[in-house]
Amino acid sequence: MSKVRSHILVCGGTGCVASQSEDIIKNLEKEIAKIGYQDEVKVVKTGCFGFCGQGPIVKIQPDNVIYVMVKPEDAEEIVSEHIVKGRKLDRLLYDEPLLQQKIEMHHDMPFYKKQYRIALRNCGMINPEDINEYIAFEGYQALGMALTEMTPQEAIQIVKDSGLRGRGGGGFPTGLKWELAAKSVSDKKYVVCNADEGDPGAFMDRSILEGDPHSVIEAMAICGYCMGADEGLVYIRAEYPLAIHRLEVALAQARETGLLGENIFGTDFSFDITLKLGAGAFVCGEETALIHSMEGMRGEPTKKPPYPAVEGFNKKPTNVNNVETYANIAPIFLKGAEWFSSIGTENSKGTKVFALAGKVNNVGLVEVPMGTTLREIIFDIGGGIRDGKAFKAVQTGGPSGGVITVADLDTPIDYDSLKAIGSMMGSGGMIVMDEDNCMVNIAKFYLDFTKDESCGKCTPCRVGTKRMLEMLERITDGEGQSGDIEKLQQLGAAIKDTALCGLGQTAPNPVLSTIHFFREEYEEHINDKYCRTGECKALTKYEIITDKCVGCTACARVCPVNAISGKVKEAHVIDQAACISCGACYEKCRFEAIRRP
C-alpha cells in the first residue's frame, strides 16, 4: 500500500474555478506524473478556503503553506521546487499589506488567525466529492449518535441547549423550531434546507454546499429524526450549478453508503433528500415564499401564522433552516452543547460566517465567534481599507440592514447588538465602504435591489419601494427638493410598519440608516446639488485650475471621451458638454490641478 506523504489542496470553489483552478489541478497532476510521484503526492480539489480575494489558492500539506493567486503555469515550479526540493516559492506567498511581509504558514496569516471555523470546518480541507473524506473527518458520527443513542427529544434538547439560532437572518432559536415541528402531529413532515442565498455579494451558503455538502445532508437527516420527517428538500437557486452538482454527487454517495434511504444505521429511521431548483428570487429566501415556490406556485409570502412548523410544504409540518444553520449541527452533537454555547455572547452562541466585500484588502469568507468586533473583522482579518483610504461605513444584513459607522466599530457583534446600532445580522453579507462611497448612492443601490426583488404582492413593498427609489433617483440626479428627506423617512417608516413580509419590512433600512448617520450628505445633494464623492455624476463637475495645470497632458490622454484639450506645457480645459464626469482625469492628475466642486 502506498503512503501519501503530501497533499496539494487546490480550491475548487466557484470563484477559484472561474480563475482556472481546474487547469491548475490538471497541470499539477501532469507534473507529478511526469516525475512519478503520483503515489506519494495527491492533488485534492477542495471547497472554498475563504480567502477569495487572493484566489486561486493552493495549500501544501502537511507543510501548511498557502500559495495565493496561483496560475496554471505555476504548477511546474510548485512541483519541481516545493514538492521535489522542499523549497517554498517566495513569489506565490501572500504579501501582507499592513506588515508588508510575505507570510507562508496558514495559521500565521492575519486573515485566518482570528477566525474560528465551525460551519466552514471542512471547507478547503476535504474533497467534497468524496464521502470518505467527510467520514474521515468525523462525518456522519453525529447522525449515528443521534439515531442509536438518543431519543428525538434528547437530540432536540442538545440543539436547544447549544443556543444555536437561525443563521439565515431571523435568528430564531433552532432547537425551538425543531421542537415545534416535532410537536405537530401529521402523517407526513418535511425538512427543508433554504439554499436560496440572495444577498448581493453573499456566498456563505454556496461555499458550504460546494465545500462540505455532507455536513448539510447529515444535519437534515438529524433534523428529520428529531421532528419525525422522512423527506428532505433542498431549495437551491439554479445559478449555483457547482453547488448543485456537488450536492447531487454527495446525495448519491450517501445513498450508496446507506447513510440516506431506508433503515439508516440499522434503525427504523428512513430519510432521503431531493433538490428543488429555484429561479433566483430574493423573496424566496422568506420561508413561506420558498415553500410556495417549491409547490410550483408563485414565489410569494403569505402571512404567518400558520407557521411552516404547523402548515408548510404541501400543507404539512415543515422545518426550514438555512445552509449555515445546518452546517453547525454535527459539531454540536460531537463536541456537545456546552462546548458550542461557550463560544459567542450571552444570547448569540457559536460563530457566524460573513462574506466580507467592498473596499477592504482581504475580500472573502470569514467565520468568527459571535462577539468579535467589526474592527477586528475589517482591520485584522480584512487587512484594512484598500489603498490606504479612510473607512467610512460598513453595511451588514445586506439590503435589509443598515450602515454602521466608525463610532460603532468596537461593538462586539451579535444578533442583538447589531439591531441596537440600527443594523442587523442578516445572513452575513458585509460590505465595507470608504471615503469614496456616496451614501445616498449606496442607499439607492440597495433599494434598487429590493424594489426589483419585491414579489409585488403587498402595496407598501410593491409601490412604496418604487416611490422611495424614485425620490432617491431625483436626489442623485440633482432634482431633490427640500422636504424630500422627511418624506423618505415618513414613507420608509410606514413601509416598515405595513409591509407583509420581512423583505418589505426591512427594505427601507438602508435609506433610513444612511439618513440617520449621513444626513449631511443628503442635504448636500438636495440643497447644494453636490456629491462629495463624485459618485453621483449629475452632481459632479470637474474643472481644471489653470494656475496649477502644468500641461503634462496626462488628463487628456486618460479621458475616455476626449473632452480635455490643450497644448503641451499649457493649461488644459475640460469641455463640460462632452464630459461624462467619470473622474478619470481627477485620479490621474499629479498636480492637484483638477477640482471637483
Added chain:
Amino acid sequence: MSEMVKATINGKSIEVPQGTTILDAAKTMSIDIPTLCHLNLHDFGIVNKVASCRVCVVEVENRPALMPSCATEITEGMNVKTHTARAVQGRRTALELLLSDHPQDCLSCAKNQNCDLQSLAGEMGILDIRYEGESLEYEKDISSASLVRDPNKCIMCRRCETMCNEVQTCGILSGVNRGFDSFVGTAFNLPLNETSCTYCGQCLAVCPTAAISEKNNISEVWNSLLDPTKHVVVQVAPAIRVAIGEEFGMEPGTLVTGQLAAGLRTMGFDGVFDTDFAADLTIMEEASELVHRIQSGGPLPMLTSCCPAWVRFIEANYPDLLDIPSTCRSPQIMFGAIAKTYYAKKKNIKPENMTVISVMPCVAKKTEAERPELVSAGESDVDFVLTTRELAQMFKIAGINFTELPEEDFDDVLGASTGAAVIFGATGGVIEAATRTAYEWITGEELEKVDFQQLRGMEGIRSASVDIGDLTLNIGIAHGLGNARKLLDDIRAGKSNFHAIEIMACPGGCIGGGGQPYHHGDSEIIKKRAEAIYREDAGKKIRSSHKNPQIVALYDEYLGKPYGEKAHKLLHTTYKKRDKI
C-alpha cells in the same frame, strides 16, 4: 362548538370563537375598519384573504408591525387598537401608494361611482397624493366579446384570482411579473380569447376597480334604435327583474318586472319581450329530451345547457363528456331563433331587418351570441347583449326615472311566461322547472304542489330524489364551476347515479352573474334576489312551462312536436372540444 378566546379591542373586552378575524370581531362591536382586497361571501364559502392591500392594518400589542385585520385571527389575550394615529397613517399611506400608481381618469371610467378604490379615497379624505412617479403602461386586452382587462387599473387585490382559481377552478388568471410591474394576467400574457376562459365574469363581479370590466355594447344598441330600417326587439332574462332596481337605489330583491317593460318601451324598442318565454320553451325541449333519454337508455345523466360559461368549461375541461349535456340551446338563443323565424314571419319582417337585443345578467352571453353554430336566420340569432348594469346605465343616460315608471306588461307573441321560467334565475330553478313538466308528462297527472323545496338553497352542491310514478328521479345541482368539477369528476369515474344535473357557473346561479349590479362582497344581496325570484314564481297564475298558452300556440302554429325535427333545427345545438390553456 369551537373554543372561545378573549381579547381587547379599543379597550373593550370581547369573547369570540377561535378563528375569528380582528375585522369580524370588530364588526360585532360596531367598529368599522376599512378594507379593499378583502372579500368574504360567507354564504358561498368564498374568502379572499391575501392581505395584500394593507388598507385594514391595525395595531396589535407586542407585534412589531401593524397587522392586517382581515387576515389576523384573534388570539387569547390579544390587545388590538384599530383607530390610532399610527394605524390610520399606515392605512392612508397604503391607499396613497395605490393611488399613485392608478390612472386618474375616474370621470370617464367604467367603474365611476362603483369603484371600491374611489369610494375608499373619498371616505379616507384623500385630498392630495403625496407620492408620484412612474405608472404602469400595459395594453388593454379587448380580445374577447365579454371582458375587457386593463392591467393598469389592477391593484393586485387578487380577488379575481381567488374566484378564477379557487372558486371556479379555471386557472386563467394569476399574478404575473415582479415588484412594481406586477399585475394579474394570463399565462404567457395571452389575450383572453386565446385562453380557456369561460367568461363567467366572476372576476369582474368582484374586481374593486375597472381592471376587469364588461365589453360595453351600449352604443351598438343606441345605433340599432336609431336605424329606421331595423325592427328592434329586446328580451330580458329572469334574473334582471330582481336586481336592476339596486342600480336605482331600491332594496335588493325588489321586483321591477313591470317597470322594466315600461322603461324599455319608453326607449323605443319595437318589441319588448321576456326571456322567460324562451325559458318555458327550453323546458319543453329539455324535459322532452330528459324523458326521451330516460326511456331510451341514456346517455345519463343529462346536464343542463343554459349557462354558456358552463358550456365553455365542459368543452375545455371535459371534452370526453360532451355527449351528456342537453343539446338544447340556451333560452337567450332560443328566443333569438324564434324571434327571427316565427315572430318575423308573423310580423312579416325580413330577419335581416331585425335586431335582437338581449339583456342578460351575464357577460358569457355576449360571447355565446357570437358562436357561429347558433345562427337560424339572418347574421345571428342574437345581435347584441347588454348586461343588467349596461341596461341600467342606458336608462340613466336616457334620463328615465326608473323607480317612478308605471308597471307594464311584455308584448304579446313572445312575452307570456310561467313561474317555471322565472326560477331559471336562481340555482336549482331550471331543474325544478323541468321536473314540474316531466312529472306531469310521465305520470299524466297534475302536480298538486309545484314547489320542490328540496331543490332550492345556496349550498354549492345539492342532490334530491323525486318520485315520479314508478321512477325515482335522482337530481344533482351545482353552482360555481369548482362544484361542477366535483360532479363531473364523479361522472368521469363512473361514480354518479344522477339522472339529471343542473349546472350554473356563477355562485347563486344567474342572480349572482357577472353582469349583475355589483354586490361589493355582500352575499345577502344575492340571497335577497333569490327570494324575489321565488316570490315572482309564487305569484304567477301558471307555474308549469307546458301550460304557457303562447308556447302551446308556437308548437301548434310553427314548431310541431317538442323535440321534433323543426325544433331540433332551431332549438338544439352541438358542442366542440376546446384547447385548454
